[in-house]
Amino acid sequence: MKKYIPNLITLLNVFCGCVATVFAVSNQLEMAALFVFLGIFFDFFDGLAARVLKVQSELGVQLDSLADMITSGLVPGIVMYQLLAMAMGGGWHTGDGVSFSFLYLADYVPFLGFLITLGSAYRLAKFNIDENQVSSFVGLPTPANALLILSLALILQYQNNDALNGIILNQWFLIFITALSTYLLNANIPLFALKFKTWSFKDNAVRYIFLIVSAVLLLTLKFLAVPCIIVFYVVASLVANVDAVKNRS
Structure with a gap:
């Protein structure tokens, strides 16, 4: 029975990622951040549980990466999309429903946020076949990158600083952060x-x-x-x- 415990914890990460996705699509970014935090919490403890119980398995490794892809890969991409849409004054609007506008070039810019999701997928695929990332990482881990992106939304919501808000809602700053985080995910930097x-x-x-x-x-x-x-x-x-x-x- 104990061999299933780490995988059940990982599945809680998956669940948190699914809930966070719903909130991110609805532009409720603070709630999305809350469930991402919970997912990362479960992500930390599933590996710890596997080591303590001595039930590490290849299934657990693969499941862990699939969970991270949702919680720390898909959700940050959606959040960056929403931030870019806010900065551009267009894009994906949510209210009673979801509508799209593609009349101008600026309407396509928010989709650059999904570069984070693509970079996360590539990193997680590399991580699964890299035997050198056992006690350290090469490139920024996806949970850390997710926290970086989600923190921007939380600073907007709770920091109450006009100067910071102006910087974060600058489309060029957000595009730079998108490119930087995508690079750091796959950079050959030992961490x-x-x-x-x-x-x-x-x-x-x-x-x-x-x-x-x-x-x-x-x-x-x-x-x-x-x-x-x-x-x-x-x-x-x-x-x-x-x-x-x-x-x-």
């Missing part, structure tokens, strides 16, 4: 994983520092902290990798 083999500070210094800095940023910057944390994650990984290379040499 550390939050997997602790021991609790030693010496062996996990970069992880402990990352967690402490992230907590401070969340307490002080609220949702604005999320993109800052993602940037810090990439920079800290690059610094740690340089140190590792020096130590080996």
Whole structure:
């Protein structure tokens, strides 16, 4: 019976992704973000459960990626579509129903948001056949990328800052973020994983520092902290990798 527990947790991730998709299509982006957060929570604990129960399986690996494709791949693409539609003042409108307008070139721009979904699909396919991403990652993990995209909607909703709102609802900024996140998903950049083999500070210094800095940023910057944390994650990984290379040499 215990061998089914991790897969059931993964299926909860799938369910959260489906619900988040419905909310994202309806342009209820804060609710979409809530269910993505829940899905990522289940995504973390399904692997932990599999390791603790010692029931890792190839089925679990494939199912996990399929769940991530929905929660951390499809939903961020829809959210970016909605943000670009808001920035362009057109595109996909939701109210009593859904309507499309394709009268002008600007009506097609929001579809660029789905580059994030395409990049996520490519990354997850590569991850499934890459044996070098067991204790670390190459490229930005899809859950981290999903948090980056969804944080933009939450900053708009809750940060209440006209300057930030003006930046986020600039179509060129959103197109840049779309291109950057799609690149980072598949970039040949080694990034550390939050997997602790021991609790030693010496062996996990970069992880402990990352967690402490992230907590401070969340307490002080609220949702604005999320993109800052993602940037810090990439920079800290690059610094740690340089140190590792020096130590080996």
